[in-house]
Amino acid sequence: MDIFYHPHMDREIESLIERIHPPRVCIDNDSCRECTVVKVDSANKHGILLEMVQVLTDLDLIISRSYISSDGGWFMDVFHVTDQAGKKLTDETLMLHIQQKLCTTRRKGNISSDEDDETTSEPYGCDGPHSLQNTALEMTGLDRPGLLSEIAAVLAELGCTVTSGMAWTHNDRAACIIYVEDALKAGPIKDPIRLGHVQEQLQNVVEAHGDIGERKSVRLRNLAAGRTHTERRLHQLMYADRDYESCRACHGESSGEHKKGCDGTHVSVSRCKDKGYWVVNVRSRDRPKLLFDTVCVLTDLHYVVFHAAIRSKSSMAEQEYFIKHAVAGACLDEESERQKLILCLIAAIERRVSHVRLIPPTIKGLRVDIRTKNRTGLLSNVTRVFRENGLSVSRVEIGTQGDNAVGSFFVTDCSGQQVNPNIAELVRQECGGTVFxxxxSPYRVPKSSSSSLLAMDETTNNLVAKPIVSIGNMLWSQIERLSGSFGSIRS
Structure with missing residues (x-):
């Protein structure tokens, strides 16, 4: 008979455990020559892995290797991290911030489930929490050229100033979260009649070119004190929009080796009957925030990660998870459930890099970075330049720093041609400021000292698989070796 994990604990008992066993964080610069090792030791709870990963990725740290063990009531995680330049962390202030943030996150439980998504928190480095200042627009629907430009134009016309936002596109679907405030008086739009009018106008934009019955959603609301992370919420929106249904699994040979020239995403799900786990193996091109995207999906699909090992080198990453479903009675025995999990993982890995052609791994467009004085209608002006020059926006990250607006726009040519190299100058003429x-490629990450299961054959430039040993088999020795080494920060 299978035993299922049901993560239920009285909140008072959980709080007592946390007080008796507060989280310990060690940041070690001595044990690894090329990486800083971050070790977290804490009482366990559902979702804690995602909380830890979010803290590190929000600081733009690169996780090149990780060992996770959370069987029973205790959680221990080891992260090998570097900065964006591939260097060890040396800033004492940053290391102290990481230590404090990991402990604070553990105690407060900053990440909510998809049922508790009333707010979205600010990415690290931006001004203040959105949830206390802004009104949020959440939209999903069919992607098409000019969609973001039309949405931004409506917001500007209705007196809404965009303060920050993110937008992703994947498999011809689009999702965005845009934070706005009243252009006349800074702060959220509190008038429910005006909120309803703005939402109605935005719905007209989204529905303008869609077929009858086309999936779409527009939601405009004020947010209370927040816990849900912006990028996690985008994953939830695209999952609810079923973008994963159009994904194609990349299957290797029956031996487990990849086909010649294939560096796509490979996901497999198998049964570990001895321990009652399901084993999920993911192999893909490495990039920043890959671990965060993968763990987001597992958490939002209510899978509990009991053990995991992640490693990367050069351009490839290997992830292995030992999981069970959090809901008693639910499992992956059905082939349809296993296929759904596989497609959802592939979708999560692809969403952030939908502007990249995997085979060969080349950029289909380019990234346009801007920094200029923020004002009402700025997003509308920038996206109108793209639309008038036949460009489609595949991904957006925008925010504010003081009085300035900063943002990155990933654009492609609608006709499949190269993007006009003068687009930066055209944007600069329209908006002023600095434009680059x-x-x-987003896949270019700093080299790490971690081992890999793969080697690059320099003569053929093809990936050749070495004899594969399960990462999980090596996890136990690593955890045992590191479990006694927690201490204070050492630099």
């Missing part, structure tokens, strides 16, 4: 373009 970037052709770098």
């Amino acid at each position: 373009t970037d052709h770098k």
Whole structure:
């Protein structure tokens, strides 16, 4: 008979455990030559892994290796991290901030489930929490050229100033979260009649080119004190919009080796009958925030990660998870459930890099970075330049720093041609400030000292698999070796 994990504990008992066993965080610069090792030791609870990963990724740290163990009532995680330049962490202030943030996050439980998504918290480095200042627009629907430009134009016309936001596109679907405030008086739009009018106008934009019965959603609301992370919420919106249904699993040979020239995303789900776990193996091109995107899906689908090992080197990443479903009686025995999990993981990995062609791994467009004085209608002006020059926006990250607006726009040419190299100058003429373009691949990450299961054959430039040993088999020795090494920060 299978035994299912049901993560229910009285909140008072959980709080007592946390007071008796407060989280311990060690930041170690001695044990690894090229990486800083962050070790977290804490009482366990559902979702804690995602909380830890979010703290590190919000600080733009690169996680090159991780070992996770949370069987029973205790959680222990080890992260090998570097900065964006591939260097160890040396800033004492940053290391103290990481330590405090991990402990604070553990005690407060900053990440909510998809049922408790009333707010969205500010990414690290931006001004103040959105949830205390702004009204939020959440939209999903069919992607098309000019959609963001039309939404931004309506917001500007109705007197809404955009303060920050994110938008992703994937498999011809689009999702965005845009934070706005009243252009006349700073702060959220509190008049329910005006909120309803703005939402109605935005719904007209989204429905303008869609077929009858087309999936779409527009939601405009004021947010209370928040816990849900913006990027996690985007994953939830795209999952609810079923973008994963159009994903294609990339299957290797029956031996587990990849086909010649294939560096796509490979996901497998198998049964570990001895321990009652399901084992999920993910192999994909490495990039920043890959671990966060993967753990988001597992958490939002109510899978509990009991053990995991993640490693990367060069351009490839290997992830292995030992999971059970959090709901008693639910499991992956049905083939349809296993396929759904596989497609959801593939979708989560692809959403952030939908502007990249995997085979060969080349950029289909370019990134346009801007920094200029913030004002009402700025987003409308920028996206109108893109639309008038035949460009489609595939991904957006915008925010404010003081009085300035900063943002990155990932654009592609609607006709499949190269993006006009003068687009930066055209945006600069329209909006002023500083504008740069970037052709770098998002898959280029700093080299790490971690081992990999893969080697690059330099003569053929093809991936050749070495004899594979399950990462999970090596997890136990690593955890045992590191479990006694918690202490204070050492630099």
